[in-house]
Amino acid sequence: MEAALINSITFRDFKKGEMVHHAERVCTTSCFILQGMLRVYYLKDGREVSEYFCAEGEWTNSPRSFTQQQLDIYYIDAIEDTKVCCIQVQDLVYLFNNFPEMERYARLSMGTLLGHLLERVTSQRFTTAHEKYAHFCQAYHNIHHRIPLGMVASYLGITQETLSRIRAVK
């Protein structure tokens, strides 16, 4: 299995601000971040809304587009110079079909992701902008300071101005 895995992997570098995935294409690549940071976002009324941020040690793709091989709303870009290794969806399918332990790995890591998302849904309701920001800092504990304020604001669903004021008092 190791050999099959190693053969499927390629390396890529992205400059800060460079596009990693475009919403007009089906996502066929999943990136494992070695260094740097990627942002998954979409456009709403012409504005970029950050969906989430991925840093070292995380797999990044446009989830529904990658798993279902169809179009979705998400763009991905690099918010720092970033080094990744990539796997193509067809190689991953091959691995799933030939190595059942991969299937288990995927199921378990999806379970973890699901837990995080559920927690986030929870944190978004019945909470003030302050509480949302506090939760964000906790969820992204050691990387939150690497993300520009405007992106954090759109992630939280509040305006830049409000977030700026929140940071000022804290």
Place this chain on the structure above:
Amino acid sequence: MEAALINSITFRDFKKGEMVHHAERVCTTSCFILQGMLRVYYLKDGREVSEYFCAEGEWTNSPRSFTQQQLDIYYIDAIEDTKVCCIQVQDLVYLFNNFPEMERYARLSMGTLLGHLLERVTSQRFTTAHEKYAHFCQAYHNIHHRIPLGMVASYLGITQETLSRIRAVK
């Protein structure tokens, strides 16, 4: 595999208002709803906050508690008289270990669930109470009228009063 599956399954009935799962226990059972409706909720400042609703054809449990076998914040109750068939976590583990196709089924249905959750996170930001309610009606198209107003309000993170007014104008 069919035999193994059938032997693991038991049937249960819940009356409207009856508790299905208590947050003080680890969740060891997953319920497949044959008829009726269950609600997953948690307590915030003594109030019940609905996390989501499950109807016919869906598996219901306390997600992190069931998959990680640890405590979590969620309670589950029946909001209608409900008939379910249940599987115990240890039986499911057995099936996963002995029937790789089960593993795949679980991974794929998790992927679907993940997509839904992501969409929900999206819908919670930058939307007015009106938009949130409209999205809810869409997401729960043919079952939303079966859910009491107060529960819908807490699901959306708005007050009952606001939801009542939204419904009035529409």
Place this chain on the structure above:
DNA sequence: ATGATTTTTTGATCTATGTCAAAGGTTATG
């Protein structure tokens, strides 16, 4: 470095939604 972008902060309003309170409806129970 130095001017040009871009990002963040600050200030002055405005509005959607929350809170509190009470009255109507509806459903369950002895």
Place this chain on the structure above:
DNA sequence: CATAACCTTTGACATAGATCAAAAAATCAT
């Protein structure tokens, strides 16, 4: 079938956070 328990609606008022505008600070490119 009556009374209690619960659920929904309506009203008056308060407030967190949005919007618009512009200054200040930080970052980028020549």
